[in-house]
Amino acid sequence: MNKIKQRIGNYRYRILGLLLFATTINYFDRSIIGVMAPTLQKLFDWTNNDYANIIISFQVAYAIGMLTMGGIIDKLGTKIGYTVAIGIWSVFGMLHAAVRPGFSIIGFSLARFGLGFGEAGNFPAAIKTVAEWFPKKERAFATGIFNAATSIGAIAAPFVVGLIVHEDGKNWQIPFLITGALSAIWIILWLKYYKKPEAHPSLSKEELEYIQSDSEVETVGAKIPWIKIIKKRQAWAFAMAKVTDAVWWFYLFWGAKFLAETFGLKLKDIGLPFFIMYMLADLGSIFGGYLSGYFIRKGWSVNKARKITLLICAVMIIPVSYVAFAENKWVAVVLIGIGAAGHQAWSANIYTLVSDVFPKKATASVVGIGGMVGAVTGIVSSKILGSLLDKADNTAYFWAFLIAGSCYLVVLGCIHLLMPKMTPLDENLVTVKE
Template identity: 50%
Template sequence: MNDAAPLSAAAALATRIGKYRWRVCAMLLAATTINYVDRQVLGVLAPFLQDEIGWNEIEYGYIVTAFQAAYAIGLLCAGAVIDRLGTRIGYAIAIGVWSLAAMGHALAASVLGFAFARFMLGLGEAGNFPAAIKTVAEWFPRRERALAVGIFNAGSNIGAVLAPLLVPIVAAAWGWQAAFLCTGVLSVAWLVTWLLTYRTPEEQPKLSPAELAHIRSDPPEPTARLPWRRLLRHRQAWAFVAAKFITDPVWWLFLFWLGKFLASEYELSLAKIGPPMIVVYLMADVGSVAGGWLAGRLLKRGWNVNRARKGAMLACALCVAPVALVTQIDNLWLAVALIGLAMAGHQGWSANVFTLPSDMFPRHAVASVVGIGGFAGAVGGMAMSLFTGAQLESTGSYARVFLIAGIAYLLALLVVHLLVPRLQPARLEEKPHDV
């Protein structure tokens, strides 16, 4: 009886406040899922397109790097554009561009053709996370943001699960070109729904006054626009940039090289590569939500934002560390378990890292900070892709690559803690002394 009463009270409070903001979060989840289906198609088909198109490891590294270069450029611009245009129009433009680019892969027949298609895909997909993070900052109070980010970020794993589940079936039935074309239908459906339904909280007629008050329950924030040079004067911005630069390359590694690793190390065919990749990304999905949930749970237990966020990040970093040993394992499913644990750790880490800008910056600056950090992560990813391609071409071994992956998160957490020991908000209205 004692446990039921608090639960009933919590349910009644949630009912009074309303849940429309979670419908918005569901839209972000759907967009992120589509985003990752689009980008993961190549990762699933890579071992087999390599034979058909005739690229080597270094050339595949160039194709991956083309995506990351465009993603870096796009992220550097996307945050500022979305801050200026707003999430409704900015998000619509981004998904329109990446939908056309995803379908454009079907026309590619050479290394250069795939590199161009990947470049255009990267430009469009760069808008997803700045727009989604800004939407969360607009629709959720601070105490709910890590969970909301964790939920929509789970779409990256859902998309990565759907790709190895569906792509081999579509490719076997209608050819690899059809696998790229099919993603356009999902994108168009989401785009139409977004434009018809999305409004800011103040403009949304279906939002109750109680829920709007809940969303705006944090202290008032300044609204003046800030140039990047002012944002980059603050340690808080560099903490986010450093976290993304050090750890994003590991996610790029998993995303674009996992299929090749499993196919080469365990001699998996196109028909057999799907189940291990699905297990890995299902584990990552759990990690995404769990990482956001853990931070929120620690906050409810009375921890301050600094301890809760960094405590959750430490737990996630420790989950990634054992992946350094994966090249020493002969058993496929044990290797899948280690990689899945690492990817779960990354996604939980990411849910908390993506919340850092809204912890430390006002809403109007969040998308710009996320864009700058995403640029740094993509640059790090480019370096990792070139390094991985060169390593495989010269040694045929993933050992050094996975060693780097295993230590990256603990290093990143150390750097974040040194830059922002207390995770204090940036004082944007004053001349900064924290450079």
């Protein structure tokens, strides 16, 4: 078996490494403000509603970007499209450091808007790349690996911030500047090493055949119109699955505030709780991707393997509903970590649903449509939570965690109703006859 794998080659994992790197930068960039939220709120005298509006500016742009970036990436291809996306988000990420106290809300909102638009390109590009470079039986695992980088970025943020930024806000600009250098390195590597598998000189014939063993090569020609894609129930099944993104936004942007306000956690102490939460999330992402692939290798249908895995994830997340009752910060941290692990396992599999069903030339567009729905859900939930926290104090967190723990089972039921069999579609979006 090892000899066979060696003969096939593993160049595809070098490409996966670049996806891991890009997604780490992506989540480091977007996580910084959540980690520094209690400090920035005091430094600039923001209310919870002000902070919610700044977060919402990111989410609005992310929704717009998801709707447009997916189509752009399908049109330009992953090499150019991904480069454009990371270039945009890097510039606006660094522009946060130029904001001055006199216009902090407007300045941060504009910087977050640009950041959100650029970062929206990451997942459509990465999922499309996985569809190009991995056979179906490995896609969930590959997605789970690069999706784990969301947690790596989120883990890195509190340690970097805690090391550089003082409790009074001194040096708050520096973390926003770090990603510029990282992004420049990534762009150089991406432009040097990325090509489609069928055109890559470093890829062996055996590995190319393995990659294409259970899927068709993306054909050259006109892209599938966006309006045609949204008419398919399968696209809305994925969009429904992405409603759960609001839960992840909640952990990312409100988690540090919850711990600071409920347990008095200081900026310098936030690193270890975040490490625990997001390490659990990493393990969940990799395990979730592995599990559905394991079921497929055991002979299960793709439909059964993906949905049973999603069911396991949904059940695993339920305990997060009880976080608001935790009297010990470490109990709360572990419960949030378990919820984050379940979400990341869920996320690795719902992204794979797209390439399981849709042709490669529509993959980024479908991911973008779903991402837009997830971002809009996050906008609504952030606005409601910010308003409730200003009016009802921390009791609003009870409802937030209750919904976070219970919504996945409801969403899974909707996915099954919209897409009961997960039958693949051809390049005209017509159901492939079994």
